[in-house]
Amino acid sequence: MFSKRYWLGLPLAAALFVAPARAQTADSAAETPDPFLNLKAFNPDVSAIVDMFYYDENSDEGMGHVAGEIAGFGHAHAAGEGEEHHHHAADKGFNLRHLELQFSGTVDPYFKATAIAAIDLDDAEMEVAEIETTGLPFGLKVKGGKFFSDFGYLNAQHSHEWDFVDQPLIYQLALGSHGLNDKGVQVSWLAPTPFYLLAGVEAFQGDNEQAFAYHGDGELPEDDGPRVGVGWLKIGPNLPGNHGLQFGAFAATGTHQEEHDGDGDGTTDHWLDGDTSFWGADAVYKYNSPQSYGQGDFALQAEYFSRKKDLDLVAHDLAPHLVGNSRIDEQDGYYVQATYGFLPRWRAGLRWEQVGLTNESELPSGETEDFGSSDRASAMIDFTPSHFSRLRLQANQGSYETAEGTEDVTEVYVQWMVSLGAHGAHNF
């Protein structure tokens, strides 16, 4: 969405700023070219995404609690946040997603840059601050700063680009609500093939919500960065006419450290150190219908990923005899979703997802645990009045496998979002 136009901000600002100057030299102004016109062209594009939604669900202790307790994934808390840490979840009632304030533009003949500030009600975060090259030979591009990893399909998309209000479970459980977004460097290469073939490698510092990070208290010396390496490949076969297709494969690995409060007394009592790896694949097909306003357009996308945490117990205040043993967690998940433009400006979408088809934990005690899977079905309808606004109704029906048993939860979202200003076009 918002896939067009990044024009109006500048001319509008131009009109506002130039008007007084014009008034002073009213007679000659009509003939004289605007002296600021060229300077204005150097201003970055500025846009803001305002995104609000109404949310309701019927779980016993809140959806954040459920997500935090999904069997097999529940031990994933970044250290220092305590066992009672709840996953970032929407509040029942009104929610305002962070205000995405974006600046982007060309820096010089060599670089372009994008900066996105994510402003919440009570704090602000630097979501993206990226520089990329524009003039390297041999199909190469280097990107640096803080950015979304280009692995998979959905990771690099901002929340306003998603076809559903919420992200798929596997993303949320494996990488947290922001996906893999970190400080680092990426090198990518567009192969000289007659079809689309893009390969990339990335090195990240490793400050993720759910993996790699550690904010320790001294018991476990923090690993030096960069702590994560990612590699991915995307292939787009040439399809005739209005069809578009892309396949991707990816793998990542990084050091991973955790600390836990096993007995829940409020003090950290055991520490784990090792690494986390994940790998997976994605596929996207899009059909651009010959009708207008998106009617008849169809999109099908799916992603699978599998994660393995391989940690050693480095210290345990309560069970010192287990120290040196390892803890291995293997989990996976996928989602498949489709959207269809059933009327001009109206789309309907369905999403089906499962997590924990593989769901095993090998504990330091030598025991192994095997958990069941959780699944969720979602349906949405959205209306896009123009390129710059969208309204959406979404319902989720999930069945979640937690330590307390299976819990069925229904969620409903009503979303309203707009794009203000000059926002660049989106990728495939």
Next chain:
Amino acid sequence: MGKRLMGALTLALAFAAGAGATPLNIVATTSDIADLAKAVAGEHAVVSSICTGTEDPHYLTAKPGFIARARTADLWIAVGLELESAWELPVLNGSRNRHVQPGTDGYLDLSKSVELLDVPQGPLSRAMGDVHPGGNPHYWLDPLNGRRMAEAIAERLARLRPDLAGEFYANLAQFRNALDERMFGAKALQGAKAETLWKRHARGEEIPNLGGWAAQLAPRRGQGLVTYHKSWIYFANRFGLRVVGELEPQPGIPPTAAHLAKLVATMKAEQVDLILQEPFYSTKAAERVSAATGARVVVAANSVGGRPEATDYLALLDRIVAELSKE
């Protein structure tokens, strides 16, 4: 045998290395531009277009295949005026092809070479719908703009390949002659220079022995028509037709019942008997208005390839003129 093969290989290599051996790779955003580029570049280029002519260029997405094509392009030709803004920059940026980035010789924005209409005056707001601040981008439907586009392409090709400039300009002259003849007929061209005819026709003056599109549409001069989107103003302007309104209440916003009711009243008052629209829009609104006013609905491609008959730029205009001049 071995020696002969070596000889052939050496010869082939020599050809491949020599200037002029490899044809230029031109990627046009639309099928109309691609056809003009083919006419001008002749055998010296491989030309392809991103839009097939059946879809609305406003609503394309930046497909991986587009990026693969832009990667090897020597020249990228665009309509400009934000017609392609939904996908053009991600494609060019994704292609990592330094030679076709905006601002380089390998990037040609044809809107800079034509006469534009509908350039908004005064403060703009998105409340006006999908307005293009630089002007209306559907300029290729004016045959005189088609002529200017071909000229701009020839100039750019000559700059990229000075060794072939003579051939490009010869091809251009041939295309211009064909276009002028379709526009005014061979007889009228015997009596006056083409440039003079274009000027006189634009002023609405009598032209002796007039044939071609100008003659076919002469009876409709001054008459009103309604279009779906604001995409026919250049065509209408060239042939002196009056666009009285659009089925869309605002550019990019689908027809509403209230707007159509108002339009019907206007059409009755101004005795408008024609509704013109592209094949990619639904004909429902047009049929409704037609039922209320008796106006004839004409569905015509506005791009090469939009309809099977619209095989090239001249055939595209042939078709539109033929449809509109029917009684």
